Structures are given as structure tokens and as C-alpha cells.
Amino acid sequence: MLPTTADIVIIGGGCMGASVAYQLAQRNAGKIVLLEREKFLAMGSTGRNAGGVRHQFSTPVNIQLSNYSLDVIQRFAKIFGASAEYRPLGYLFLLTSPQEISVFEKNIALQQALGVHDVTLLEPAEIARRAPQVNLEGVLGGSFCPRDGTADPYTVTQTFAAHARQRGARIETETTVIGIETQNGRVTRVQTNRGDIETRVVVNCAGPWAARIGALVDLEIPIVPLRRQFFNTAAIPEIARDHPFVIEFATSLYFHPDSAGLLIGMSNKAETPRDLDAPNLYAIDETFYHEMLARALYRLPLLENARVTKRIAGLYEMTPDAHPILGATRDVSGFYICAGFSGHGFQHSPAAGVALSEIILDGKAKTIDVSMLDLERFREKRMILEANVI
């Protein structure tokens, strides 16, 4: 039976909802209920994710979210008794113009100033040593951090959820939020397909659907769903299992070892927002798939002999400045947002859960200053620029 009252209702059972639920539960924040409309958790963007985790961002807040989160991901087994499948392959950004080199030199200085001491700029000869199969034509240098890498979004989400449950949180799947009632500007009730829950606090963790949840309380949340796609190959014995996570910055082509083969993706810069009601929401864009394949073959000629085993499309939850929206909302008391991570939410989910729980329980985030990530920044023209979102 669905509870009829809760202290806090979380909408969305991806990595964000699970992380927020865990953090609130471990602080004994009262009766916590997480609602997910699918049969299982992590069926949205979290389950269609390339698993990348990195320190290499270009704004202080993103680097701080990474520092906190990657520390948790590295120590995951110690903290939670389950592995996050963290693999420190190192992210290697391939840079192909003097302008990119100069932007990355600045990024590296900022990352180092914020404690990422092992990030460096590599010469082409060193890149060739680390990634011998990669065609380095036109590559002038590379930005590399050995502690960047990959982890498993599914295990991380399920583990957060399991630990939230152990601490008393209720996780209700196959439960769709269809309305949110307010009185005098304050949240009072969440309506679902299985009944209503009285509550004074709602957290919107609905990822690409976050704008729709905002609309239920007449809030305009600028998060749009953008299709992104990747594919996997069968085994490629020539590629070392600890091969770096390579990204060609100019095109956003990326690849990293996954099982015995490679996971290869690229962002279509011409992509327009998806219709969330479309029956083919996760359809592959064949034209772009072939562009991606051609670029991958150029940088990694040995792919000529590789077999594609799987193709995945998912949704980035993009905000206008590619930074998340994290915090309380001014116009609706009790309505919080933890969404819009613009394609790098999995890796920031540990820190986002901590920050949001502190905002709810302590009035502001103390572990990391995320005050600039409020919804109001769009209205007040305080957008944040991030150069390293791909």
C-alpha cells in the first residue's frame, strides 16, 4: 500500500533520487518516500549511460562536485559494502588547436588549484605511448587525469536505494506522479496513479522529465531532453583493458574499454529536444550513427574489423548553461529541484545527494557551495559557463 503521508517525497528513481533518498534517510529526516513510475530503478537516463567519471571540468563547482563524488566512488566498497566497479583508466582529452590547448591549460590550472594535482598536459609522443592504436593526426596535446575513469551507474543507484531502504525509506516503483497540490504557495500533497500522499516537501529528481514535474506546480524549469547515443563492440584484443577513456574534444567523439570491447559515443550538436511522449523516444538516429562510426574509424582505424554488439540512445537533461539545478525554489515553498545535470549527472550523484539533503535539513549546503545552481539564476541572468561538457 502506498503511504498516505510522508515528510519528504522524492520524484524519480534514477541515480539522483536514490542518492537524495539515501542521504536524507541516513540523517533520519523522517518518513521518506521515493516514487518511480517504472517497474525498476535506473530505467531513465541513469540506465543509458556511458559510466564516465572525471575531475576534468572547467568551473569550480563542477570540479568540487567531482572531487567529492569521485572520492565516494573510489571508496564505495568500504562505505557501502558493494563495488561501484570504479576503473581509473584516466580521461585523455585530445586537443587539436592552439585555442583548445590554451583553454585546457587554464582548466588544468583551476583543477590543480582545487586539489586535482595529478592532471597534466601530455605531449603527442606521450599520448602515442598511452594510446598506440589511436590515429593522432592533427593532435597537438592531451589533457590527462589518471583518477578519471568509469564506474557502474546501475550498481551505484541500487546501492544508494538499498541503503536508503535499510534506514527506513520507502521506495515505490510503478508509481507515477500525476499532480502536486499547493496551498498558499506551499506544497501539500502529491497525487499518483496509486493514490495521494500528504507532504510538505517534494524533491524533483525526474531528470529529463523534470520540466514536466515543475509544470505541475506552475514552475518553468529550463531542462530539455536531448538525445545522445553510443554503441558497443565485441572484443578487441589489441586494446588494453586499462586503455584511457579518450575524448576528441573538437568533435566530442569518445571511447573507452567496456567488457572485452569498446564503448563509443559522440554528441550530435544539431540534436533538438525530443518529444517525451514519442513512442520511439529512444530510437537511434541512423544518419548520425553513421557520422559517429566514420569519425570513430578515423581516430581508431582498427575498428574496421570490429563487430557492433549494441546501440543505445538516451536523453541528456540539458539546462541552458549545462549546469544542474540544485536547491529550493523561491515561488513554491517545499518544492526542491535536483535535476538538469546536462550529461554528467551519474558522476555527480554522490555529491548532489549530500548537497540537496543539507539544503532541505540545514537551510543551505555546507559540504560544497552550490548556491549558484539555483533555479533563479536563469531569470536573473547569472548563467555559468562550462567549456568541458561533451
Ligand SMILES: Cc1cc2nc3c(=O)[nH]c(=O)nc-3n(C[C@H](O)[C@H](O)[C@H](O)COP(=O)(O)OP(=O)(O)OC[C@H]3O[C@@H](n4cnc5c(N)ncnc54)[C@H](O)[C@@H]3O)c2cc1C
Ligand atoms: C548516452 C548517455 C551517456 C551518458 N554518459 C554519462 C557519463 O559518462 N557520465 C555521467 O556522469 N553521466 C552520463 N550521462 C548522464 C547521466 O546519465 C544523467 O545525468 C543522470 O543519469 C541523471 O540522473 P537522474 O536521476 O537525474 O535522471 P534519470 O535517471 O532519468 O531518472 C529520472 C527518473 O524519473 C522518473 N520519472 C519521470 N517522471 C516521473 C513521474 N511523473 N512519476 C514518477 N517517476 C517519474 C523516470 O522514470 C526516471 O527513472 C549520460 C547520459 C546519456 C543519455
